[in-house]
Amino acid sequence: MSQTTTYLAEPTASDEGLSSAFRPVIDKVAEGNAERERGRIFPYEQVRWLNDAGFGTLRIPAIHGGFGASLEDTFVLLAELAEADPNVAHVWRNHLAFVEDRLNAPVTDSNDTWIKRFLGGEFVGGGWTEANNVPLASLTTTITQEDDHWVISGAKYYATGSLYADWLDVLGRADDGELLTALVRSEDSGVTLIDDWDGFGQRTTASGTARYKRARADRGDVFPATERFSYRGHFYQNAMLSVLTGITKAALRDGSSALAERIRNYPQGLTTVPAADPQLLQVIGEVSADVFAAEAALARSSRSLDRIVVGRIAGDEAGARRRLIDAEVAVDQAQLVIISAALSATTRIFDALGASGVSEGRGLDRHWRNARTLASHNPRVYKARILGDWLINRTDPVADLAALGRGGQGN
Structure with a gap:
């Protein structure tokens, strides 16, 4: 191309x-x-x-x-x-x-x-995951052609960003079974947005339900899902990893401030001033390494996606699949590294603090809650297996990307 x-x-x-x-x-x-x-x-x-x-x-x-x-x-x-x-x-x-x-x-x-x-x-906001607990392979949302436009009916959950959006990106099936994505105006009379996201983290992302009852989409705003960009799953996942990386950095920032402000130490401490205690400083140093690992992994996975774009600009179709596989491996590896770093940092930072560290006023718990919530999307338990199967058996790690749910908008 x-x-x-x-x-x-x-x-x-x-x-x-x-x-x-x-x-x-x-x-x-x-x-x-x-x-x-x-x-x-x-x-x-x-x-x-x-x-x-x-x-x-x-x-x-x-x-x-x-x-x-x-x-x-x-x-x-x-x-x-x-x-x-x-x-x-x-x-x-x-x-x-x-x-x-x-x-x-x-x-x-x-x-x-x-x-x-x-x-x-x-x-643009929206979501692809069905609100009725069926997998994406069994979509019930419909996108039907009618005169000079399309009509969308169905319900979605994990509709992240919907309350802030002018447009909602909706996945559904045409009458002939073809997978389509439609962009619907959020102010359309057939759209109902419900703030019913009840997760203990990421609580203001508007990730609740979006219902469509004969909502309208114009001809230029409906696209075959198979024509969506090839690295979309990688992109969605990498965006999630970016947020986790930021949370890891915030945990270090706030934990370091809390340690610097501590006035008294425990009797078992090595110094009377907590900020001078070598063991507490070690905790901060270890959390800083979590931040380093997360940032390094994010940079490497992001560069793998840039290489896909460079190949498309150059018209190198022959190497396209190799670059897609390389990106899949890099993003999966980054997911394992960044989730581990985020969950470690947001938990271990409390080891440098006293009971005051759990004060609701400080809100340090929000870092773990947000990290744990994001880490539960597209679970990491599958990623190590996929990587191992590729490295040992050369089982294609992107063979099932057409299923759309893998690395997508939520599960």
Whole structure:
């Protein structure tokens, strides 16, 4: 595929330019994070700040009006945002994935319209997982052609970002059984969004139910699911890993501050000042290594996705499957590393603290709750087996990606 047939282009963004554009906004988002978490206050304002700054156009090439960021740039920024507020960061997962999908799509008038929508600040949420406990292979959501448009009926759960969205990305079946994805306006009279997400973590991501009763989608807003970008599962998973990396960094940040503020030590301590106790300092050092491991793994898995994009831009179809397999291996390995690092850091940080560390005012429990919740998506127990089977038996690790649920939006 040549460079001119899609919207993809070589990245042009600089670290300095991206930091200048987004660091002040991310710092602002960090303010009041613990209070929002404690009161389950939805961050509508914070999402809008990021949207106004163009966060949703990170991956759009500069020649098309965006920031021209690489995937590595994007996921690193997402991790920084997650350090500030992991709920806000997770809200962006579906939007960024759909932008990536349209960048991979052919240049057409309808896709030009989508690029303009993104540049205009229109935001995409939604979910593919059925709300009736059936697997994706048994979808009951329907997308039916009617006159000059489509009609969508069904119900979804894990509809992350839906309450913040202008558009909802919905997976369903046509009358002939073909899998389609439809983009539906959230304000459509046939759409009902329900805040019934009851997880103990990631509580303000609007990951509840979305119901569709003859909601409308226009012709240019319905796409065959098989034509969605090849590394979509990798992208969704890597976005989740970005959020987990940010949580790991936040645990180190808040745990270090709490240790520095401790006044008295236990009788068994090696010093009277906790911040000088070698054993407590060792805990902080070990948690810092968790952060290092998470950031290194995220960078490597993100670069594997950038290599897929480079191959598509160059039109190297012969090496496409090899790059997809390499990315699958890298993202699976990163998932094992980052989840272990996040759960370790968010638990062990308490070993450096006294009973005051469990104060609700500090809210350090939110880091573990959020990490545990995210780690429960697309469970890691399967990943090591898949990796081992590939390394020993060369069993294709991407053979089942067509099932759509693997590495997708939730389970």
